[in-house]
Amino acid sequence: MAEHYPWQASLWQQLARRSRHAHAYLLHGPAGIGKRALADRLMARLLCQRPEGNEACGQCKGCQLLAAGTHPDHFLLEPEEADKPIKVDQVRELVEFVVQTAQLGGRKVLLLEPAEAMNLNAANALLKSLEEPSGDTVMLLVSHQPSRLLPTIRSRCMQQACPRPDRAASLDWLARALPQASPDERETLLALAGGSPLTALRLQEQGVQAQRAKVVEDVKKLLKQQATPSQLAEGWNAVPLLLLFDWFCDWAQALLRYRLTGDETQLGLADMRKVVQYLADKSRPERILAIQDWLLLQRQKILGKANLNRVLLLEALLVQWASLPGPG
Incomplete structure (x- = not known):
């Protein structure tokens, strides 16, 4: 059974009480706020043969089959491997499911997460089913980054923002x-x-606090010239690349904010405040802006699953970071 999060209570009431449902919902919002649990809960409610109020009963044949993962009118579409795109062949299987008749005589429900993982061909293959849904089919698309979806996908769904x-x-x-x-x-x-x-x-x-402590300590060594970019890049293999770029993007933003305002309350987490303040005092604004632009560009490539050389990318990042303080 999907977990119920208290901050979703009002939204759940709106969704569960509808007498008629849209053929496609786009549940969107930041990652880590329970959108998948909400989608699972709604899917169970839609497939339940004897719902009890706003919830699935958990006892009927439909609920039992769904719990066992064998419900014939349920389709789950996810990347075949973590952090890989959803391919067109996977969406074609979904399209075949949509045109079939519901075997239990009720609705068919499909859940696709994350929707932005579809490559261009896959997204285009989904459009026809979104335009002309077959029978009583409800599509639940979950997205952490709806801006990366085709406008034609977004426009064919009822968009539902999920609260953080x-x-x-x-x-x-x-x-x-x-x-x-x-x-x-x-x-x-x-x-x-x-x-x-x-x-x-x-x-x-995932032990991220220990990973963060190592990265912070290594950045301090870099600025003190106690370690080279290549040495540090090799030592960060255990830290997810996107997480590293999130941290450096945050630090660059804090640098610029402090450089422009002098507000010490905006220096970020305590582990990097002194470093950020030092770099802000020693760095020219145009240099900070340049590295911020570069970081955002590389982060976008990481999100787009670009084939990047991790070590070379981190070396380039650290070379630029080490060169921030100083004249010119």
């Missing part, structure tokens, strides 16, 4: 999920997760 909980609600949920962590640790995890509590939990499980 406020800081207090997130910390309250993390206190229950991570009772062994200190309040400061939970605060730090939530900050590293950009305010998304499920992402904070995942980061804790």
